[in-house]
Amino acid sequence: xxxxxxxxxxxxxxxxxxxxxxxxxxxxxxxxxxxxxxxxxxxxxxxxxxxxxxxxxxxxxxxxxxxxxxxxxxxxxxxxxxxxxxxxxxxxxxxxxxxxxxxxxxxxxxxxxxxxxxxxxxxxxxxxxxxxxxxxxxxxxxxxxxxxxxxxxxxxxxxxxxxxxxxxxxxxxxxxxxxxxxxxxxxxxxxxxxxxxxxxxxxxxxxxxxxxxxxxxxxxxxxxxxxxxxxxxxxxxxxxxxxxxxxxxxxxxxxxxxxxxxxxxxxxxxxxxxxxxxxxxxxxxxxxxxxxxxxxxxxxxxxxxxxxxxxxxxxxxxxxxxxxxxxxxxxxxxxxxxxxxxxxxxxxxxxxxxxxxxxxxxxxxxxxxxxxxxxxxxxxxxxxxxxxxxxxxxxxxxxxxxxxxxxxxxxxxxxxxxxxxxxxxxxxxxxxxxxxxxxxxxxxxxxxxxxxxxxxxxxxxxxxxxxxxxxxxxxxxxxxxxxxxxxxxxxxxxxxxxxxxxxxxxxxxxxxxxx
Numbered sequence: 359x360x361x362x363x364x365x366x367x368x369x370x371x372x373x374x375x376x377x378x379x380x381x382x383x384x385x386x387x388x389x390x391x392x393x394x395x396x397x398x399x400x401x402x403x404x405x406x407x408x409x410x411x412x413x414x415x416x417x418x419x420x421x422x423x424x425x426x427x428x429x430x431x432x433x434x435x436x437x438x439x440x441x442x443x444x445x446x447x448x449x450x451x452x453x454x455x456x457x458x459x460x461x462x463x464x465x466x467x468x469x470x471x472x473x474x475x476x477x478x479x480x481x482x483x484x485x486x487x488x489x490x491x492x493x494x495x496x497x498x499x500x501x502x503x504x505x506x507x508x509x510x511x512x513x514x515x516x517x518x519x520x521x522x523x524x525x526x527x528x529x530x531x532x533x534x535x536x537x538x539x540x541x542x543x544x545x546x547x548x549x550x551x552x553x554x555x556x557x558x559x560x561x562x563x564x565x566x567x568x569x570x571x572x573x574x575x576x577x578x579x580x581x582x583x584x585x586x587x588x589x590x591x592x593x594x595x596x597x598x599x600x601x602x603x604x605x606x607x608x609x610x611x612x613x614x615x616x617x618x619x620x621x622x623x624x625x626x627x628x629x630x631x632x633x634x635x636x637x638x639x640x641x642x643x644x645x646x647x648x649x650x651x652x653x654x655x656x657x658x659x660x661x662x663x664x665x666x667x668x669x670x671x672x673x674x675x676x677x678x679x680x681x682x683x684x685x686x687x688x689x690x691x692x693x694x695x696x697x698x699x700x701x702x703x704x705x706x707x708x709x710x711x712x713x714x715x716x717x718x719x720x721x722x723x724x725x726x727x728x729x730x731x732x733x734x735x736x737x738x739x740x741x742x743x744x745x746x747x748x749x750x751x752x753x754x755x756x757x758x759x760x761x762x763x764x765x766x767x768x769x770x771x772x773x774x775x776x777x778x779x780x781x782x783x784x785x786x787x788x789x790x791x792x793x794x795x796x797x798x799x800x801x802x803x804x805x806x807x808x809x810x811x812x813x814x815x816x817x818x819x820x821x822x823x824x825x826x827x828x829x830x831x832x833x834x835x836x837x838x839x840x841x842x843x844x845x846x847x848x849x850x851x852x853x854x855x856x857x858x859x860x861x862x863x864x865x866x867x868x869x870x871x872x873x
Contacts, residue, residue, distance in 0.1 A: 359508075359520070359521055359522060359523060359524065360522060360523035360524075361523070361524050361525075361526075362523065362524070362525045362526070362569060362637070362638040363526065363568075363569055363570040365570065366497055366500065366524075366526055369497065369500045369501075370500055370504075370505060370508070373500055373501050373505045374505060376501075377505055377509075383398045383399060383400055383401055384398070384399055384401060385397060385398060385399065386399070387399060388402070389401065389402045390402075392440070393435055393436050393438075393439050393440035394439050394440030394441065395439075396439075403502055403503055403506040407503060407506045407507040407509075407510050407511075408507075408510050408511065408514065410490055411457055411484070411488065411515075414483060414484045414486075414487040414488060415456060415480050415483060415484055418476075418479075418480050418483065419480075422472060422476065424470055424472065427470050427471065428449065428452070428470075430445075431445040431446075431448045431449050432445075432449065435449070448469050448470075451465065451466055451469060452466055452469070452470065455477065455481060456477070456480050456481050456484055457484060457514075457515070458514075458515070458516075459481060459485075463477040463478045463481065488515075488519050489511075489515075489518065489519045489520055489521055489522055490511075490521040490522065491522050491523065492522065492523045492524070492525060493507065493521055493523070493524045493525075494524070494525045494526070494527070495524065495525075495526060496526060496527065496528075496529075497526045497528070500526075504524065507521070508521065525569060525638050526569060526570070527569045527570075527573070528567075528569075528570060528571055528572045528573065529572055529573070530545075530572070530573045530574075530575060531572055531573070531574050531575070532545060532574070532575045532576075533574070533575070533576055533577070534574060534576075545575060554580060554584075556693060557587070557690075557691040557692070557693050557694050558580070558583065558584050558587055560690055560691060560692075561583055561587060561644065561648060561690055561691055562579070562580050562583045564640050564641065564643070564644040564690050565583065565641055565644040565645055565648070565649065566579060566583075566641070567641060568639070568640075568641050569638060569640070586648075586649065586652060587691070587694075589652065589656075590648070590652055591694060594652070594655060594656070595680055595683075595684070595698055596698070596701070598676045598677065598680055599680070599698065599701050599702055601673055601676075602673075603677050603702075603703065604670065604673045604674045604677055606670075607674075608670070608671060608674045608675075610720070613671060613675070614662075614665070614667050614671065614828065615725065615728075615824065615825055615828050615829075616658060616661045616662060616665070616667070616729075616828070616829065617658075617662070617667065617671055617672075617675045618722065618725060619658070619722075619725040619726070619728075619729055620654060620655070620658045620675055620679065621675060621678065621720050622720055622721050622722045622723075622725050622726070623651070623654045623726070624651065624654075624678070624679050624682055624683065625716040625717055625718075625720045625721050626716070626721045626723075627646050627647060627650065627651055627686065628682055628686060628713075628714050628715070628716040629716040629718070629721070630646055631643045631646050631647045631686055632713060634646065635689075643690075644690050647683075647686045647687055647690065648687060648690065648691075651679075651683060651686075655676070655679060658675075659672075660832070660835075661829060661832045664831045664832040664834070664835040665828065665829060665830075665831040665832055666831065680698070680702070681702075681714075682714040684698050684699050684702070684708060685699075685708060685711050685712075685713065685714045686713075686714055688708050688709055688711075692709060695708050695709075696708050696709065699711075724817045724818070724821055725825075727813075727815045727816065727817050728817045728821055728822060728825040729825065729829075730813075730815075731813065731816070731817070731822060731825070731863050731864075732825060732826060732829050732832070732833065734813070734863075734864075735755060735826070735833070735864075735865050735867075736833055736836045736837060738864075738867060739753055739755075739833075739837050739867055739869075740836075740837060742867060742869060743837070743869065746869070748869050748871045749871060749872045750837075750839040750869050750870065750871060750872065751839070751840070751870045751871060751872045751873070752839060752840040752841070752842055752869075752870045753833075753837060753839055753840070753841050753842070753867065753868070753869055753870070754842045754844055754849075754851060754852070754856070754867070754868040754869075754870065755826060755833075755841065755842070755843050755844065755865045755866075755867060756844045756845075756846040756849055756852065756856050756857040756859070756860040756865055756866040756867075756868070757822055757823050757826045757843055757844065757845065757846055757860065757865040758819045758820075758822055758823040758845055758846050758847065758860065758865075759819075759846045759847065759857075759860045759861060759862065760847060761819050762792075762793070762796070763799075763803060763861070763862050764816065764818065764819050764862045766787060766793060766796075766799075766800055766803050766804075767803055767807060767812055767816060767861075767862045767863070768816070769786075769787050770783050770787065770803060770804045770807045771807060771814055771815075771816075773786055773787075774807060774808065774814075775814075780804055780805065780808055783804050784797075784800055784801050784804050787800050787804070788800050803861070806861060806864075811861065811864060812861050812862060812863055812864055813863040813864070815863075816862045816863035817863075819862070822862070822863070823843075823845060826843045826865065827843045830842075830843050844857065846858075846860035846865070846866065852868070853868070854868055856868040
């Protein structure tokens with residue numbers, strides 16, 4: 359059986375060993391007395407752990423009136439203190455067939471005055487819903503209810519009807535303190551959706567903690583989540599819907615690099631969110647599906663507007679995103695997702711739509727790395743301007759040193775990730791005759807990888823140069839001055855010989871001051 363978090367499996371094993379000495383009946387405490395021996399009380403955990411099997415057929419029993427017939431048989435058993443074998447056998451015959459498939463449905467139908475087909479349908483319904491796919495609870499019940507839940511399913515049902523998984527969450531506290539009536543900080547569940555809204559509550563709970571950590575309800579964090587939810591609703595998705603669905607398709611191959619990045623991002627998010635949901639990593643799913651995608655779409659709009667992407671292309675990709683994004687968010691903000699789905703012109707329920715599909719061919723991790731390199735370069739320029747206090751006329755970025763440098767750095771990253779020391783890495787690289795002539799430069803590059811000057815993830819020289827050139831308008835909008843992207847191997851303007859300092863993933867920077 360799948361147990362999430364997995365560390366609780368040991369708790370079950372310990373409890374199973376301890377419970378081997380526990381009786382199934384006792385002589386004191388609360389509980390149901392044995393009909394044939396009132397001195398004994400049935401261990402409450404022995405008769406309360408397979409009720410979910412009854413839930414699968416309870417509606418049929420009640421609507422058909424069979425509950426009255428079962429009640430009559432049960433009353434006879436109790437009044438006879440277990441000696442009315444006819445009544446007892448009738449109950450056993452009914453549940454043996456419905457829950458275990460034993461016996462003749464015609465005989466059951468005759469005993470209860472109903473149709474054979476109706477009895478067979480009840481058996482089919484039980485078979486449809488069982489086994490329990492997932493039982494969610496608190497770890498404090500492992501020592502009692504949940505262990506009996508396992509025991510009785512194994513004892514009573516065939517293996518195909520045994521529970522498939524159990525998940526657990528830790529306790530909920532508030533503002534760092536345990537909830538207590540004496541402290542006046544209890545948060546009643548009916549109050550939460552009424553005051554905060556159901557979708558906000560779901561999003562906050564899903565994103566704030568993992569299953570195996572304590573959930574600390576903090577008002578500041580709830581307010582922060584609410585702010586992002588309103589940005590999503592009021593300033594983003596509804597605005598996309600108001601612009602309307604694009605009237606024509608666009609060839610993905612001819613899109614700008616930042617549009618390709620957003621397409622890659624949403625496909626990757628769909629893929630990874632599905633994995634998170636399969637593994638009950640609800641926090642990971644909600645962070646990717648809502649918060650990271652929100653940041654990505656907002657960043658896309660900033661970049662697209664700064665570099666002047668055609669509005670038709672922007673409209674097309676934003677609609678491409680929300681067709682998948684709204685489906686992706688349905689489990690965590692179901693009411694908003696349903697409303698948005700209908701505002702998009704759909705007549706179906708998004709909750710009944712299939713999970714969005716992703717296209718692995720459209721996922722390009724290089725684009726993610728490349729845009730991160732641009733953001734790091736912006737941070738470097740802003741830091742230089744802050745420290746030097748120079749009034750800039752233009753900023754020159756020297757991007758893309760020799761291709762050999764990229765080969766050396768990629769080799770160094772691979773070897774370092776394998777656990778090689780700096781010396782071992784340098785020796786391994788210069789053992790290649792191609793790099794022996796540049797041993798000093800290899801040592802310098804390896805040291806810069808180790809100290810973090812060169813990022814541990816880089817892209818090809820051509821990709822890096824292309825991204826910086828395409829996004830130069832965005833860099834300009836961030837640093838508020840003209841930006842010139844130079845090819846480090848062939849700069850057209852380099853008064854301070856900065857190009858030779860350019861590194862893979864780390865452009866050299868020259869600030870041209872106002873004269």
